[in-house]
Amino acid sequence: MVVGFDQVSKTYGNVRAVDGLSLRLHxxxxxxxxxxxxAGKSTTxxxxxxxxxxxxxxxxxxxxxxxxxxxxxxxGAMLQSGGLMDEVTVRELVKLACDxxxxxYKVTDVxxxxxxxxxxxxxxxxxxxxxSQRVRFALATAGDSDLIVLDxxxxxxxxxxxxxxWATMREQADQGRTVLFxxxxxxxxxxxxxxxxxxxxxxxxxxxxxxxxKAKAGARRISFDLEGEIDEAPLRALPFLTAVDVSGQTIRIxxxxxxxxxxxxxxxxxxxxxxxxxxxxxxxxxxxxxEAEEAKEAPQS
Amino acid sequence: MNALIKLELARALRNRKFLxxxxxxxxxxxxxxxxxxxxGETVDNSGLSVAAYVMVSMASFGALTAVLMGNSERIxxxxxxxxxxxxxxTTLPGRGYVLAKTASAAVVSLPSIVVVFLIAASVKHVRLxxxxxxxxxxxxxxxxxxxxxxxxxxxYLASGDAVRPITMITYFGLSILGGLWWPSSSFPTWLxxxxxxxxxxxxxxxxxxxxxxxxxxxQDIAILVVFFALFVGGAAWLYRKDTLKA
Numbered sequence: 001m002v003v004g005f006d007q008v009s010k011t012y013g014n015v016r017a018v019d020g021l022s023l024r025l026h027x028x029x030x031x032x033x034x035x036x037x038x039a040g041k042s043t044t045x046x047x048x049x050x051x052x053x054x055x056x057x058x059x060x061x062x063x064x065x066x067x068x069x070x071x072x073x074x075x076g077a078m079l080q081s082g083g084l085m086d087e088v089t090v091r092e093l094v095k096l097a098c099d100x101x102x103x104x105y106k107v108t109d110v111x112x113x114x115x116x117x118x119x120x121x122x123x124x125x126x127x128x129x130x131x132s133q134r135v136r137f138a139l140a141t142a143g144d145s146d147l148i149v150l151d152x153x154x155x156x157x158x159x160x161x162x163x164x165x166w167a168t169m170r171e172q173a174d175q176g177r178t179v180l181f182x183x184x185x186x187x188x189x190x191x192x193x194x195x196x197x198x199x200x201x202x203x204x205x206x207x208x209x210x211x212x213x214k215a216k217a218g219a220r221r222i223s224f225d226l227e228g229e230i231d232e233a234p235l236r237a238l239p240f241l242t243a244v245d246v247s248g249q250t251i252r253i254x255x256x257x258x259x260x261x262x263x264x265x266x267x268x269x270x271x272x273x274x275x276x277x278x279x280x281x282x283x284x285x286x287x288x289x290x291e292a293e294e295a296k297e298a299p300q301s
Numbered sequence: 302m303n304a305l306i307k308l309e310l311a312r313a314l315r316n317r318k319f320l321x322x323x324x325x326x327x328x329x330x331x332x333x334x335x336x337x338x339x340x341g342e343t344v345d346n347s348g349l350s351v352a353a354y355v356m357v358s359m360a361s362f363g364a365l366t367a368v369l370m371g372n373s374e375r376i377x378x379x380x381x382x383x384x385x386x387x388x389x390x391t392t393l394p395g396r397g398y399v400l401a402k403t404a405s406a407a408v409v410s411l412p413s414i415v416v417v418f419l420i421a422a423s424v425k426h427v428r429l430x431x432x433x434x435x436x437x438x439x440x441x442x443x444x445x446x447x448x449x450x451x452x453x454x455x456x457y458l459a460s461g462d463a464v465r466p467i468t469m470i471t472y473f474g475l476s477i478l479g480g481l482w483w484p485s486s487s488f489p490t491w492l493x494x495x496x497x498x499x500x501x502x503x504x505x506x507x508x509x510x511x512x513x514x515x516x517x518x519x520q521d522i523a524i525l526v527v528f529f530a531l532f533v534g535g536a537a538w539l540y541r542k543d544t545l546k547a
Binding site for chain 2: 051053092099
């Protein structure tokens with residue numbers, strides 16, 4: 001087992017950033033930690049890297065505590081807000097990272113792999129946002145680590161830089177490394193990860209392949225008005241529904257297969273007016289999944 | 302950790318402004334102040350010529366500049382930028398960052414001491430025995446660790462816009478009140494009573510005792526030791542607090 005979280009919690013004041021989280025990562029997986037801002041992604045990674053201590057539960061990395069795993073050179077990490085030492089060149093900084101790693105690669109190789117050979121002699125404080133991200137990536141991959149952790153690595157990159165970055169990342173994964181990255185882009189998780197963990201309010205909402213998560217989060221919102229007396233029962237019996245809300249003459253429903261639901265709706269013999277079908281944003285999709293989860297939990301409690 | 306010390310040092314030596322203020326500037330003040338005294342004149346019954354007296358003041362001042370200014374602002378800035386956090390993801394031990402900063406500051410402070418001595422000996426003809434030169438260099442260099450610890454403490458205490466003013470007030474306050482710029486014997490009595498308890502005052506007194514071939518006063522050594530313990534303890538406490546928060 002690469003990473004094990006066992007009932008881990010972390011609280012800031014009244015906010016439970018991570019709430020009884022349990023998860024396991026296995027060797028060679030590329031895992032996306034997906035969730036809206038404030039879902040607890042960064043805190044989860046901080047706990048995994050030993051930057052923060054859990055209030056409850058245990059975190060283990062390769063069977064060690066996080067700090068021991070880092071000292072053993074088994075983890076390379078790139079932080080979202082990882083500042084860099086300024087007034088030194090990119091090459092000097094990468095050399096420092098190599099010197100500090102127990103199983104270092106050659107500096108020129110690290111520079112080349114991160115795509116920063118051309119800017120190696122530039123001062124770190126003179127770089128663009130995307131270039132700085134690449135330098136951070138170089139620091140995370142300066143040695144032969146078994147686990148690479150990346151917190152929102154493509155922040156500040158344009159589309160082409162993003163693609164180039166993920167190509168580099170994929171090479172890391174192809175060498176048999178375990179890669180864990182946090183993102184709030186569903187598309188990134190879909191394109192890169194073989195496993196997606198959905199985090200919401202510090203809890204693990206879903207754990208599956210990208211396709212499974214996408215089906216869950218790919219719900220659509222259908223809204224329409226009906227005239228006269230509304231008979232709710234047949235509406236609630238429509239196929240693929242995940243949520244129904246009737247307020248006055250307006251009905252709002254969520255469906256995991258909008259085409260089938262709308263088709264069935266007309267089959268009821270009603271005349272929906274102002275029909276709208278819209279995709280859910282990721283944020284709303286999470287709310288949809290959460291509501292579904294909470295509804296599932298409710299009868300038990 | 303050596304890798305970080307080397308890089309910190311390379312960066313410090315590249316920073317011309319910092320080098321000017323810590324290495325060249327004290328020598329310039331030395332020349333200006335020492336030139337005001339006549340050759341036969343001595344300073345307040347110490348038996349030391351103006352040049353010898355000011356030489357110790359300015360060597361101490363230069364070392365103080367190098368270690369205090371070098372540490373506080375950088376640490377505060379790098380704490381805020383997240384570089385300190387990034388370093389915690391390497392094999393570097395927790396204290397390694399602070400030790401590397403202090404070590405590189407100490408390397409810069411050595412030339413700031415030696416340059417004042419060289420100028421004093423060559424331009425102002427200050428003459429001392431060989432052991433005195435060595436002991437002076439060693440005492441002023443070692444004593445600067447007290448202020449290096451203070452710099453670390455300020456770096457972990459203050460953040461953002463507050464670091465510079467706090468550093469400046471501490472730096473000028475300690476330099477002037479400790480008698481590094483003017484002999485504290487020129488102060489009013491009430492101020493002298495305060496000044497003699499300052500670490501900078503004890504620091505310069507240590508150097509002057511060596512120039513006078515005397516044993517340093519126990520009170521001065523005690524003051525330096527107490528302040529060193531205070532600053533190191535404070536820095537360690539603030540460091541731990543910052544690490545838990547980050």
